[in-house]
Amino acid sequence: xxxxxQNPRYLITVTxxxxxxxxxxxxxxxxxxxxxxxxxxxxxxxxxxxxxxxxDKGDVPEGYKVSRKEKRNFPxxxxxxxxxxxxxxxxxxxxxxARLAGSGNEQFFGPGTRLTxx
Amino acid sequence: xxxxxxxxxxxxxxxxxxxxxxxxxxxxxxxxxxxxxxxxxxxxxxxFTLYSAGEEKEKERLKATLTKKESFLxxxxxxxxxxxxxLCAVLGSSARQLTFGSGTQLTVLP
Numbered sequence: 001x002x003x004x005x006q007n008p009r010y011l012i013t014v015t016x017x018x019x020x021x022x023x024x025x026x027x028x029x030x031x032x033x034x035x036x037x038x039x040x041x042x043x044x045x046x047x048x049x050x051x052x053x054x055x056d057k058g059d060v061p062e063g064y065k066v067s068r069k070e071k072r073n074f075p076x077x078x079x080x081x082x083x084x085x086x087x088x089x090x091x092x093x094x095x096x097x098a099r100l101a102g103s104g105n106e107q108f109f110g111p112g113t114r115l116t117x118x
Numbered sequence: 119x120x121x122x123x124x125x126x127x128x129x130x131x132x133x134x135x136x137x138x139x140x141x142x143x144x145x146x147x148x149x150x151x152x153x154x155x156x157x158x159x160x161x162x163x164x165x166f167t168l169y170s171a172g173e174e175k176e177k178e179r180l181k182a183t184l185t186k187k188e189s190f191l192x193x194x195x196x197x198x199x200x201x202x203x204x205l206c207a208v209l210g211s212s213a214r215q216l217t218f219g220s221g222t223q224l225t226v227l228p
């Protein structure tokens with residue numbers, strides 16, 4: 001079954017304690033991205049990757065890191081989480097679309113990770 | 119800066135009552151406009167990509183249209199299972215990332 005998996009699905013942590021949210025896809029997609037979703041603000045992109053070892057900042061990258069060492073995995077790292085990073089996080093993957101200058105089209109989203117930072 | 123505004127914020131329909139959702143956008147050189155559906159507690163699910171003004175796409179009871187300033191998602195004879203939040207997003211020529219609207223929460227009553 002084609003899918004994007006995220007772990008953990010729920011996480012409560014404390015300020016400053018480093019954490020990693022994993023994302024994996026089994027569709028051989030080049031394009032992967034991370035979003036956060038907050039009430040009234042919609043989905044905002046944190047980072048994206050157009051292929052292995054190629055990553056770039058989205059709209060709200062501050063406080064986050066990513067890496068893309070393998071095509072299937074795209075972990076999101078919070079080195080020193082703060083309460084304003086409490087949010088619902090989604091990972092997504094897709095094939096690149098030449099008509100979108102290589103950006104992803106028809107993105108498959110994971111089930112989400114609900115993070116609370118106390 | 120790309121901007122997307124969706125209206126209404128919430129819409130309640132009776133089963134079979136057709137209606138339209140609006141997505142107004144400002145973007146420097148539209149590369150694509152996207153519609154997604156999101157059910158509570160789940161990730162968004164892709165519906166349509168529209169690339170240029172005048173383009174239309176259909177899927178079951180849904181039809182998406184695009185002009186130079188806005189897109190409409192027409193829902194014909196909706197059913198309760200169409201209840202969800204519908205998200206619109208744009209990709210401009212100067213950006214690599216999507217800009218999403220806040221969504222329209224649709225409730226279809228039996």
